[in-house]
Amino acid sequence: MSVSRISRTRYAAVGLVLATAGALALPAGTAVAAPAADSTTGPLLSYVVNTKANHGQVQKVEKAVTSLGGTVVYSYEQIGVVIARSNDTKFAEKLRLAKGVDSVGASRTKGITAADSQKAEVADAPTAAPAPGQEPYEANQWDMRMIGVDKAHKISLGSRNVTVGVLDSGIDATHEDLAANVDASQSVSCIDGGKPNTDWKAWQPGPDGDHGTHVAGTIAAAKNGKGIVGIAPNVKLAAVKVVDNGGFIYPEYAICGFVWAGEHQFKVTNNSYYVDPWMFNCPNDKDQAAISDAVRKAVAFSQRKGVLNVAAAGNENIDLAHKTTDVSSPDDTTPGTRPVTNDCLSLPTELPGVIAVSSVGVKGDKAYYSSYGKGVVTVAAPGGDRRFQIPDTPDKNGRILSTIPGGKYGYMQGTSMASPHATGVLALLASTFPWASPEELTEMLTSQAESHPCPTGAFSPGGTGEWKATCEGGENDNGFYGAGIINAEKAVQWWR
The missing domain is CATH 3.40.50.200 (Peptidase S8/S53 domain)
Structure with a gap:
């Protein structure tokens, strides 16, 4: 915090960039996403995806994530939260259209970067x-x-x-x-x-x-x-x-x-x-x-x-x-x-x-x-x-x-x-x-x-x-x- 959490001094930060993912169809019953031509490759970002806290609903959201070329990192079925990653800059916009998705948010603004933490x-x-x-x-x-x-x-x-x-x-x-x-x-x-x-x-x-x-x-x-x-x-x-x-x-x-x-x-x-x-x-x-x-x-x-x-x-x-x-x-x-x-x-x-x-x-x-x-x-x-x-x-x-x-x-x-x-x-x-x-x-x-x-x-x-x-x-x-x-x-x- 910069004295509020852990103080840090930034140094070289390089985002991890992946090749453009191919367009995949969403699962049946899922809203149609933007066409692949609209996809834009950017830094790899992490996303929190909110849904209902039950196994079936979480599974549907996981399929929606992968159908958009994203990766499921981990799912917390207890609370209905899926952690996902994608390098598509329109990933959140598309996933918000999927059935059963309550909200989606990028959890960072730069892909996988670092600095140093507080020393005593x-x-x-x-x-x-x-x-x-x-x-x-x-x-x-x-x-x-x-x-x-x-x-x-x-x-x-x-x-x-x-x-x-x-x-x-x-x-x-x-x-x-x-x-x-x-x-x-x-x-x-x-x-x-x-x-x-x-x-x-x-x-x-x-x-x-x-x-x-x-x-x-x-x-x-x-x-x-x-x-x-x-x-x-x-x-x-x-x-x-x-x-x-x-x-x-x-x-x-x-x-x-x-x-x-x-x-x-x-x-x-x-x-x-x-x-x-x-x-x-x-x-x-x-x-x-x-x-x-x-x-x-x-x-x-x-x-x-x-x-x-x-x-x-x-x-x-x-x-x-x-x-x-x-x-x-x-x-x-x-x-x-x-x-x-x-x-x-x-x-x-x-x-x-x-x-x-x-x-x-x-x-x-x-x-x-x-x-x-x-x-x-x-x-x-x-x-x-x-x-x-x-x-x-x-x-x-x-x-x-x-x-x-x-x-x-x-x-x-x-x-x-x-x-x-x-x-x-x-x-x-x-x-x-x-x-x-x-x-x-x-x-x-x-x-x-x-x-x-x-x-x-x-x-x-x-x-x-x-x-x-x-x-x-x-x-x-x-x-x-x-x-x-x-x-x-x-x-x-x-x-x-």
């Missing part, structure tokens, strides 16, 4: 011996003390019956602080065109994939006398790799991830990203409308299976309750400026039932970069603010310290780091109250959050107006902090 700043070795009962780096974990994790651990470290899905760039399952908690049997890669791949190597992070391992450490780094400690150090982690080696989270990856989470009945998932290539998916665009429908169906499927999904609010300092302009889309080719409205959604953050998390620094104030929005943000959590909120810790680093690949530890900041704090607290809640439904867990999280009112006067960190933002709402429900800043200690004592 490696932490120096601890300068002093840890206090009795603490981990070596724990003195630098201001975020954990801020939300009462040390006190919560006197009540609960989490349960092995709880699995948290980390939908991200993969988890280093060999890391000394994570190896005991990563469950390989429930881990998967979704970046092979949206098709699940359970091979161990497939869901390990790529060369620049620090992000997922960092997120995982915040949630559940083991309490083992090494490195740091996570919020719920006894729960299981499932790596669900939805970020490719270019740092992109395309719709088919996210769809695969949410269906996987539902099929494996994870208690909670963490989603520190927005779905590429559109920051906001608007209903008046056929491609974006199809993307929204497909991702919405996947999220709803996971929710029906008892999964509670947590997502980052984003790092663009945008008021999600009053959207006006998108300057970042499409991010896999050349972004432009376009008007947007509140009907245009950030996925999965703004989908029903998803917990949206904004970011605060050590002082408890909104981080300068954090997006916000009354009625959008559910809760706030520590995500770091190195510019304006510096903690009194040995490292004096305002960002979040966590695990990174290679057995190392590093600093990152963003709503990507805030979201796993909420996920970790929910994992503790699910451990303490195994009977609780996703709705009940959400109520427990929000009811025990520490109320935080809007700031008095204009919010403008640094005074230049660069990060100016307007907070709406009262002390217990506002656009910056939602119901408040999460509190692990109070959450695990919810019954008191």
